[in-house]
Amino acid sequence: MAAQPQDDLVNLEIDGQPVKARKGAMIIHATDAHGAYVPRFCYHDKLPVAANCRMCLVEVEKAPKPLPACATPVAEGMKVFTKSPVAIGAQKATMEFLLINHPLDCPICDQGGECELQDLAVGFGRDAARFHERKRVVKDKDLGPLVSTDMTRCIHCTRCVRFGQDIAGIPELGTTGRGENMLIGTYVEKAVEHELSGNIIDLCPVGALNSKPFRYQGRSWEMTQTPLIAPHDGLGANLFGHVLRGRLKRVVPRDNEDVNETWIADRERFSYEGLLADDRLRKPMLREGGAWREVDWETALGAAARGLAAAGPSLGVLAHPSATLEELSLAARLARGLGSANIDHRLRQRDFRGDAAASSSSAGLGMSLASVESLSGLLVIGSHLRAELPLLAHRVRKAAVRARAQVAFLDLATRDYRFPVAAQVVAEAGHWTREAAALALATAEAAGGAVAPAFGSLVLGVSPTDAHRAAARALCTGSHRAVWLGAMALRHPAYADLRALAAETARLAGATLGTLFEGGNGVGAVAAGAVPYRDAAGNATAGLDALAMLRSPQRAYLLVGAIEPSQDLADPAAAAVAFGGAACVVAVTPFASEELLRHAHVLLPMAAFAETSGTYVNLEGRWQSHPGAVAPPGEARPGWKILRVLGNLLQLQGFDEESSEQVRERLRAQVDAAVGAGAGAATTGGAAAVVVPPVLPAGAAGAGSASAAALDIPMYAIDAVLRRSPALQATNIARASRAAARAAAEVTA
């Protein structure tokens, strides 16, 4: 049927079948959509077209020679043949050339079994070589501790080069020389330093770039694959865990266009190594008279239940924000069942004045991750975005580079963003309230409004400078605007003020206010009621927050998740005093760190990331569940089971779930009911009226100054699993942050 060409569509024929394709699309888009397979190496959906491998040559009627499908635009009336003798002949000839210099070392190559070259050699290769000259050999590069190189295997597709230039914004890899002498390299060998660098392992179609920690660890066809969700940040990247003989051997991305596209950050790819740390807790342990001994579960749980029950309402429960939703939900129910609302997951927060007006502050991003790419103006307060949420930073980079979004930051230091940054306001943490006030005033100027009178004391005597005006102009660009509060703002001693000023700035600019909660379940923890100010049903409650429950010591504490007091809590000194004076400290934890051995009375071994089924709610409010990939080591058990049995021993109502799914569904029903009743908008944004927090009393507990090091926690030190991952700790990023920390410690000493 000869249809009229529509405006944006052209008609063409693929292998004799009429198809329509978007104008300007390449032939390979049309053949892929049509299901006609065309082999390729250099073409990748997420990268710019290079057309240098020539594997996708197809025959096009009237063209004098075969054309590369990835770089030839479709045209009206075009007739494409993907299986004709000319096309197949061209593809086979290309394959023969590609194999000339490719070593025949598949038996010792980690890519074997999942190698695009191997696969296509089966389809298009000859059974015998006609090339009898010597093959070339290429010296390997040192790309750091994460990526192994076997450059002799390289077929020069340049996917890694284009990833560096167009995705990461690091034009460090390139091709030098030409012809026979062409090499991929950094020339002067420098480690590729980027938080997304591991993605070149997946992009490499051959075994030239592979995972260094996984080297010689297993063959792809021997492993089983389980879907997982990344726990380290609130993005909720989708992963696959690859398991061999009960061990998690590696982690690779799982495509989800709405969340992580096809990428994952290095810390998601390599954190699994931390699960094998020497101090993994394998058996329940009990401290009696200062000595630790391994006991059976019954004894340990009995001791824990007695200790917690004896405390009554004088109980503090701290849950890690990267715990699963099920663990958070059960921890919250346990605390509340024992008559204590002292439950919190905001372990590093220092200022909780905003809790009174918190029902609207529990939203995460307030927009979908995909829509971040269409932002026109963005102000980020207190976040080193690349370190904090690498894949969110990638979305922002796309907005800045492709859509010319104007991005501004309030930060402790000038950072290298690898995309155009419109303004960076740099100030010491102690001045951030005034800086945020100046940004609000500048936004009022730029947007033509006025800061609400309630902010009187916060904006008193503050006048914006050119830097603030530049940031405000950036925010007020276009019509899709956002103001984000990052982890450094969340950890700030005057967070409530920063939050109120950010909300006012967002109101003035007509922007969406977003909060980049720490951990994989910051949004989920609020929904689960793991906060002192509300329960899962949305009812207001009055409990002590994470800081208050340590500064006013309780009789017993329950720690849930991989919490190491000196590194994960805002006030380790207060924690040491509180735990030291408590009658009972129960830690449900995957690691038996020295600190916990010093502080706790009962240690219950818990399954870590990938060892338990569970749910994470990301910053968009997306609920994502995954099964466990491997069994936890020793006698460790999934956290939800431990907490459920504790609930039974304590004779609490409703601890009768038999699977993590049942825990989730019960919570889901509660959350839906609460949202339906409008009681607690746990996962929605909304333009609630901005509430100014009560003025910080001078010298108040929360008002103390926090050092830059306490606010700006390095990206590979944010949780216990990452701190135990050898490959990540060996990266230059981690080394540099450790060196900076040592230098800072020397200055203060």
Added chain:
Amino acid sequence: MNAEMQGAAGVPTSDGQRFVPGDGPKVALLTAHTRHEIDAWIARFPAGRQRSATLSALRFVQEQNQGFLTPDLMDAVAEYLRLPSIQVYEVATFYSMFETHPCGRHHVSVCTNISCWLRGGEEILAHCERKLGIKVGESTPDGRIFLKQEEECLASCTGAPMMMVDHEFHEHLTPESVDRILDGLK
């Protein structure tokens, strides 16, 4: 890069704007003369297209350094033109007129492709090797002459046999004329 273009500083570009060259630590390796020459090439392209001057910049830098490029000098060009270093390395290693290893200051290439071969090109090359005491790809110990490569046709077949000395063609060669040409190199 606009923020850096304050006032009338920098080099004019072909579209009437200005480009302010970078001032990284290695830029000091470039002589004033070299910088002047690079500026003249920057001026031929629109603002933001200074990458187009890379090829010419490398030519002057190689000349300044007596015939070859070093990683530091390539970095200097990258800093001056505000480019990632790899983009300069790519150009320097792709084109055969750039040397990235130490070599003699005069580059001599003898053609041995078919027309020159029929007219005695191989004898001319053998004569050069004998006279200089080095093989193709080597430099004389005094650093005067680099016998660069056997050329595969420089499109001067009517003048075969021929050779190229520092971008100049010499045609209708005989052992005597080769002696004269090589002896004349300082």
